[in-house]
Amino acid sequence: MKKPIEDILDICLEKVKEGIPLEEILKEYPDYRDELKDLLIIARNIRDIPLPEPPEGAMASCFLKMGEAVQLNKQIRQKGELARPLYFPSPVWVRVFLLAIIVVSIFWGTVSLSANSLPGSPLYPVKAITEKVKFLLTSNTRGKVELRIVYSEERIKELVRHLDKKRELNTELLKAMLSEASLALGEISRLPEQERQVYFSRLEYLNAYQRDVLENLKPKVTSPEQKLELENAIQMCGRRMGWRSRMDGSRTPPHKMGPRRGQR
Amino acid sequence: MAKGPNDSVSLKEILEKGRLLDEIALATLTEKYYLIIFRYFSYRTKTREDAEDLTGEVFVRMVGAIRNQKGDFPAWLFRIARNLLIDYYRKRHKSKETSLEEIDDKALSRSSKYERETLTLEEIKKLFNFLTEEQKEVITLRFLENYSNEEVARIMDKSTGAVKALQFRGLSTLRNILKREGQYKNEKTD
DSSP: OOOOOHHHHHHHHHHHHHHHHHHHHHHHHHHHHHHHHHHEEEEEEHHTTTOOOOOHHHHHHHHHHHHHHHHHHHHHHHHHHHSTTTTOOOHHHHHHHHHHHHHHHOOOOOOHHHTTTTTTTTTTHHHHHHHHHHHHOOOOOHHHHHHHHHHHHHHHHHHHHHHHHHHOOOOOHHHHHHHHHHHHHHHTSSSSHHHHHHHHHHHHHHHHHHHHHHHHHHGOOOHHHHHHHHHHHHHHHHHTTTTTHHHHOOOOOOOOOOOTOOOO | OOOSSOOHHHHHHHHHHTOOOOOOOOOOOOHHHHHHHHHHHTSSSSSSHHHHHHHHHHHHHHHHGGGGGEEEEEHHHHHHHHHHHHHHHHTTTTSSOOOHHHHHHHHHTTTTSSSSOOHHHHHHHHHTTSOOOHHHHHIIIIISSSSHHHHHHHHHHHOOOHHHHHHHHHHHHHHHHHTTTTTTTHHHTT
16 A cells, blocks of 8 residues: 555655665655655755754753742742641542532531521521422422421421510411411322322311411410411311311211310 | 653653752753753744743743643643743734735745755744644754654654644645745756
8 A cells, every 4th residue: 555645754754864865765756756855855954954052041041030930839839738728638539529528518407407497597598498399309299298288387386486486476477387288288189089088187187286276376476466367377277177078078077176285 | 863851760750859849850851951942932933032031931830830740741841832932922913824925925035045955043934934833843843853753743742643744744835935936946956
């Protein structure tokens, strides 16, 4: 196979370097003779150019500049060493791993702390977002019902703690509690028959429990408007206790649950 | 073989010390590479002073960055030089590629000068204007610095095939320019 001209030129250049006469080299490549001759002459002429020399003292002045640079860099390195914590491991993957652990710990710490937060606290939005994310990530209906019931329970717990702490009824929490229970009912209706009965029962117990807790809160509420809101909520819980029979059309009478004291 | 150092065992040791800012090691590296870098700039800058300044800057930058130096040292040093040269061109508002009109003008002005066989540094600098940066680098390293193809390939981070191609294209461009000016008329008739 014929060699490409780039390779032939390179071979010829090496031969010229070895001192073989040009004509002798060119005899081996008659097809490229003219072209190669030009290129080899140019290469030879470039090789013959006297090499430029630096001005006298150029290297000395370079050493001076370098000396300054060395001192400066030594200082920078010393500062860097001092600034770097001694215990911090240097391999990059260890740093990345530790950083990931720190980020995850901060995240979970914040989420855990926010679990006990109340409205008005800086962590409460974290709790609200966590709940929303959990709900969005739950794909099955049963899981969604569970979450709605848990959130409704959580709201009443918050309501009680808020009242104890701030001496006022948080009507937003009250509404949220009722709304979560109502939404849970909507989700239950999409469940299969057998599971539906189980969750209706749980919801009835929840309503009874909430009514019971709200009844107990009555003496602590002083504002007339808030008292009215509380009364409405208690009545709503009472009405909701007959949900199963209405939704289901079953003959089972609604649970007659008296206030269960000591549930709080 | 190249004039440039390739005694990698001792170079490794010098580099280890250099990374710790050992002044003797840094001076040794500078002594070894100063000329090559100076010449690299000499063929590409307008004045000798520019080449001297840029060479000094390469070694100052070397001091600052040697701690993180990896891979082939000469290739790394040439990368610093290349980056400085780009800044130099940018500062001087000088385009690396010469327009066709410029080529014709320069060719006309040079035609009488090239009526001889040898070239001077100034002439080669002018001729380099017609080459791409990579062609210039190959021609410089191969014919002025006497590096082997393998060494040039390592410095330029290219294959030897690519270096050969650049060498061929670079020389061909120079031949075309010089031919146009009658430089090789006499030689052809020899």
